[in-house]
Amino acid sequence: KIAESCEQAGKSASCQGCPNQTLCASGATKAPDPAIAEIAEKLSTVKHKILVLSGKGGVGKSTFSAHLAHALASDSTKEVALLDVDICGPSIPRIMGIEGEQVHQSGSGWSPVYVDDNLAVMSIGLLLSSPDDAVIWRGPKKNGMIKQFLRDVDWGDLDYLVVDTPPGTSDEHLSIVQYLSSTHVDGAIIITTPQEVSLQDVRKEIRFCKKVKLPIIGVVENMSGFVCPKCKNTSQIFPPTTGGAEQMCADLNLPLLGKVPLDPRIARSCDEGKSFLSEVPDSPAAEVYRRIVQSIQDYCSNHVTEQQSTT
Template sequence: MRHACARGPMEIAKKSDVLIGYAAAVGCPAESCEAGKAGVCQGCPGRELCLQQQGGVDEDQKYINVRMKAIKKKILVLSGKGGVGKSTVAACLGMALAKLNTKVGILDLDICGPSIPKLLAVEGQAVVNSQYGWTPLRSPHSEVKVMSVGCLLGESDSPVVWRGPRKSSLIKQFLKDTFWGRLDYLIFDTPPGTSDEHLTVVKMLLNVKPEGAILVTTPQDVALATIRKEISFCRKMSLNIIGIVGNMASYVCPCCKEESPIFTDDGGVQSLCNEYSIPFLGTVPLDPVLVMCCETGTNVYEQNSIAADTLLDIARTLL
């Protein structure tokens, strides 16, 4: 049987970027990838992974540590499932912290479904690779620094069809090569669930002690069931849980601003926090003004929005 690297992963990669993570996904035999054994493993996307599995040192980690130590607080925004408004909360918290006179950056780790560029109105802007690294984009209405794979794609409709090792490699490059400078807060908008992206970023931040994670969920049982898994993930990874944000529990009338509950039991999030002894940060209503701002990439804090007031209170709690 031929060695996994000898099956031509680089030749496959030339035909299609989709399969560039093939060798790492099937797993190269570790004994063939030892340093000093030539030829066959050179250029294989799984070579670095093989070396680390043998106890090797990740040379990129020291550069990541230098970048991240210039940032005071690193906060991950997590959700158990998609569609609960995690990216909206991450973007709005970033804008709220900036409004409170702090220097803020947002790193979009949702490789396959980046939405931060639209929410912060940086779509169409090009990332510049300077002598100090990738220069993050700046949101035009909040001065929040932004980095996302959505800013690296030639077309916004282009899909990112990558296997796990390729996504992990890009996340490491974001951490190592992005020139954030000195920030008070760096918010990581992660994809739903507990997968490659989460494991990679938690491991890469281990040496610089992130502040913790904010969990976002809606009050229905199907969402609360997945957020329990997220809580277990954080505790297994020794990642502090800053608190839980309940989202879209009520609807704000655009005319009279009265709130109407959407779910029968809108206290489910609060009960979950009590059960696990986790701080409850607040409930963000479903506000048409916030929805409009997200769709157009405008600053919700310049509008008359009840949801914005709640998010601003959460940001003050973080401060």
């Protein structure tokens, strides 16, 4: 499907008036980007690659990506990396507590910033002079940055590479899928909140995954109810008027990995650059996170077994 889309790049009616029309049309007949093979070689030592997607902004995608990375890295025998490809809104440095850290160049490429001995992070936010700097780039430049992240970063031997993506189904998503097309990608985790306005965009993301043949590991419903710490009553801050993620998953035959309750301490931990799972390990939300992460690990293990049995 991606190849078909590339053949029509710059030629369809919807391309009229786009400032990149000529560039896309001229590149439609070129040979495949040699960087795809280079990236496949670079990432050949990465066992599992997981994309975190959401059609809607503000649903907690970066928060989930960060805590997934923290949870996977809690096993000291595993090497984990978190790649932030949200070029215009990089929030991972703040969430991971590494704002102000610098990326260094070595003979083998860019060196990612390490949160722990076995947890590395790369984000354009680490390349900016200030967290308030705006990245005002068109698609081709953003795509080039993603290519550099995958090809030029010294990732080393990894058990898991978690890729945090921006909301939508546009340039960055097509680029990451295309550049990883020659590697083994375990699949995508779709993040949503319970209300229909979020689910509507998430359905588009699911359709995107199916069009580009990206496996879907499952769906996570964030901000799923709030339990008052005093009266213990549950309030639906974002009411699931159409049944929430549970009904959507039943309709689309997708696994629901879990429902993470709304907990103000999650946002506070992110602002402070700390792991909520370590700060409040006994909270209901932390317990849900652990179950979700275990399901993801089981999926990745089974996925590898299935691949080996077919080769």
